[in-house]
Amino acid sequence: MHRGKQIAEAPPRHEVSVQEVIELSGGVYLLRTDRPDCEYSPGDCVSIFSCDGLESRPYSLCSDVHASDLLFLFRRFDEGRVSKELAALLPGDRLELSPPFGWFRPAEERFGPKIYCATGTGIAPFLSARLSGAPAPAMLMWGGRDEANLPMPELFPERRIAISPQRVNRFFGEIDIDEQPQVYACGHQSMIETLQQQLIARGLPRENFHSEIFFR
Ligand SMILES: Cc1cc2nc3c(=O)[nH]c(=O)nc-3n(C[C@H](O)[C@H](O)[C@H](O)COP(=O)(O)OP(=O)(O)OC[C@H]3O[C@@H](n4cnc5c(N)ncnc54)[C@H](O)[C@@H]3O)c2cc1C
CATH class of the missing domain: 2.40.30.10 (Translation factors)
Structure with missing residues (x-):
């Protein structure tokens, strides 16, 4: 041996x-x-x-x-x-x-309307989903320093844009839990945690929340 x-x-x-x-x-x-x-x-x-x-x-x-x-x-x-x-x-x-790796799957087929939520460059996986042929989400909520930082806005016909990553939180109340949405969040940890806490407190099943943290 x-x-x-x-x-x-x-x-x-x-x-x-x-x-x-x-x-x-x-x-x-x-x-x-x-x-x-x-x-x-x-x-x-x-x-x-x-x-x-x-x-x-x-x-x-x-x-x-x-x-x-x-x-x-x-x-x-x-x-x-x-x-x-x-x-x-x-x-x-x-x-x-490196070879590609990951577990965040915004283009996967799941029951219920999709909500994408991102801060800054956290829009990247959602761009890949749309460019690869996934249907437009029911809503994109995005917060960035400048509206011009959101590339290809036409890929997201239903969108809420906040000119500051922190201010995207103001749209979270618009998510209708009764529709049992699938929520995908990507970007800053504080946004993701706030969104998850709010949605789960309002009754969203944990398995309907998907996230990828870029920045802590
Ligand atoms: C799974 C995953 C996917 C990612 N995908 C992307 C992506 O698509 N696009 C993208 O832009 N980034 C992405 N990131 C973040 C990326 O990996 C780096 O952390 C980022 O680019 C900073 O790397 P750096 O080497 O330039 O800075 P580092 O050398 O890691 O950091 C050095 C210094 O830079 C400053 N700094 C770094 N990050 C921040 C911050 N968030 N806020 C304020 N100051 C900071 C700080 O002063 C820090 O001390 C991702 C992260 C993860 C975990």
């Missing part, structure tokens, strides 16, 4: 080429890369590695799962390690990504 130290195998990485990085407004960017040989579902993330390959951060894919490229929506943090590097990428630069 082998009694030596077990050496963990490094998880596989894909190398992709950057196609473009576009600043939408106020430090929010779209990053488009080649697509490696991988499958994913709306709601999946990949870890994107820093240029020196030593650190990584998860980013939600916001592209059409059938497309030949990958799209990401991210905010640049000036004090941050990885997002600052992503904002400075140029076409042709190389990036390392």
Whole structure:
């Protein structure tokens, strides 16, 4: 029997080429890369590695799962390690990504009207769902620093927009629990916790609430 130290195998990485990085407004960017040989579902993330390959951060894919490229929506943090590097990428630069992973499934088929709720770049998995062919949700509630930071608003014909992530909370009372909606929330932890507490206190079954925290 082998009694030596077990050496963990490094998880596989894909190398992709950057196609473009576009600043939408106020430090929010779209990053488009080649697509490696991988499958994913709306709601999946990949870890994107820093240029020196030593650190990584998860980013939600916001592209059409059938497309030949990958799209990401991210905010640049000036004090941050990885997002600052992503904002400075140029076409042709190389990036390392983990294979896609995730459990948040905003495009899944479930009984009841869907409500999407997001702060800032937390809209990314909902963009992927819509671009991949999922029907429009009964309602999108989104809070961001600037209305221009919401890409492709036409994908969400029924929407409530708050010009501040915190102020999205004011729309929560509009969710009709009697309709037994499926609620999908993504973005800042405080928004997600507030929404979950309010809806469960009003009688929403726990299994009707789905969430993905980007920022604590
Ligand atoms: C499952 C998952 C999916 C994610 N998907 C996305 C996505 O699609 N798009 C996206 O933009 N982000 C996403 N994130 C967040 C992302 O992974 C990084 O945490 C974020 O980009 C900051 O990384 P960084 O290396 O630039 O900053 P770090 O080096 O991790 O942070 C360093 C400093 O940056 C500042 N900072 C970082 N985050 C914040 C914050 N929220 N508020 C204020 N200051 C902050 C602080 O000063 C902090 O000390 C996701 C996170 C998770 C867990």
